[in-house]
Amino acid sequence: QKEVEQDPGPLSVPEGAIVSLNCTYSNSAFQYFMWYRQYSRKGPELLMYTYSSGNKEDGRFTAQVDKSSKYISLFIRDSQPSDSATYLCAMWANTGNQFYFGTGTSLTVIP
Amino acid sequence: DTAVSQTPKYLVTQMGNDKSIKCEQNLGHDTMYWYKQDSKKFLKIMFSYNNKELIINETVPNRFSPKSPDKAHLNLHINSLELGDSAVYFCASSRQEDQPQHFGDGTRLSIL
Numbered sequence: 153q154k155e156v157e158q159d160p161g162p163l164s165v166p167e168g169a170i171v172s173l174n175c176t177y178s179n180s181a182f183q184y185f186m187w188y189r190q191y192s193r194k195g196p197e198l199l200m201y202t203y204s205s206g207n208k209e210d211g212r213f214t215a216q217v218d219k220s221s222k223y224i225s226l227f228i229r230d231s232q233p234s235d236s237a238t239y240l241c242a243m244w245a246n247t248g249n250q251f252y253f254g255t256g257t258s259l260t261v262i263p
Numbered sequence: 264d265t266a267v268s269q270t271p272k273y274l275v276t277q278m279g280n281d282k283s284i285k286c287e288q289n290l291g292h293d294t295m296y297w298y299k300q301d302s303k304k305f306l307k308i309m310f311s312y313n314n315k316e317l318i319i320n321e322t323v324p325n326r327f328s329p330k331s332p333d334k335a336h337l338n339l340h341i342n343s344l345e346l347g348d349s350a351v352y353f354c355a356s357s358r359q360e361d362q363p364q365h366f367g368d369g370t371r372l373s374i375l
Contacts, residue, residue, distance in 0.1 A: 160303070186363055195267070195353055195366030196306070238304055244361050250311065250319055251364065256304040 155179055158241055158254030167263050171228040175241035175254045178222065182243040182252075185217050187226045190238045190256065199239075200226065231261045266290050269354050269367040276344060277375050284339045284370045286354030294318075295337040296355040296364060297329060306353070312337055313360060349374045 158175045165171055173187075184203045188196035200215035202208045208215045214227040224243075228235055241254040267288045276282055288295060296319075297309040310329045311319035317329070326342045337354060351371050355364040 184361060188366075190304075193368070195355075195368045198363045198365070201363045240304075240306065246361065249360055250308055253306040256306075258304075 181245035267367040288356040292356040
């Protein structure tokens with residue numbers, strides 16, 4: 153079983169829709185949680201970083217962490233064509249001393 | 264100013280050759296990384312350096328050798344390239360090991 157599971161999609165939504173992206177994990181030692189956005193032919197770019205259960209909001213983006221269920225989500229409100237990218241979740245535990253990445257979800261927002 | 268820069272962006276070469284990829288960060292970070300991303304977009308860590316010292320060396324063939332001449336640079340040398348080495352290689356850096364990483368734009372390596 154992989155440390156981090158993420159549905160690869162692809163996910164296709166109309167412009168203005170609310171998008172929900174999810175990751176599950178098995179290691180209860182994970183402490184820090186991140187979401188990255190990766191455009192085609194570019195490196196991953198950090199979107200959200202959180203270390204506690206609950207919600208964190210930044211503009212149209214909300215990151216949600218549920219440590220009891222070992223589940224994290226990224227919500228995108230009022231999605232735009234410019235949100236079309238691959239979204240990767242990542243997690244860190246001091247036991248492994250490294251970040252573990254999900255496989256990424258490919259999102260297309262149709263104008 | 265580019266925070267994490269890699270050169271070259273594209274590398275096309277023959278099987279059996281030796282090649283190097285260079286990485287530089289101007290963020291003042293202590294930790295640098297090399298990742299390999301396969302065609303399915305899975306990012307797998309290869310190496311991690313903290314203040315020029317190797318701290319993570321995942322199961323990577325010893326044909327791959329990282330070198331960190333100083334805190335701001337982490338280069339990757341690959342000997343005897345094989346077809347399976349074709350991938351995108353990303354360099355990244357972070358303030359410390361548990362901090363978010365900043366990535367370069369990748370080096371696309373194609374082996375003929």
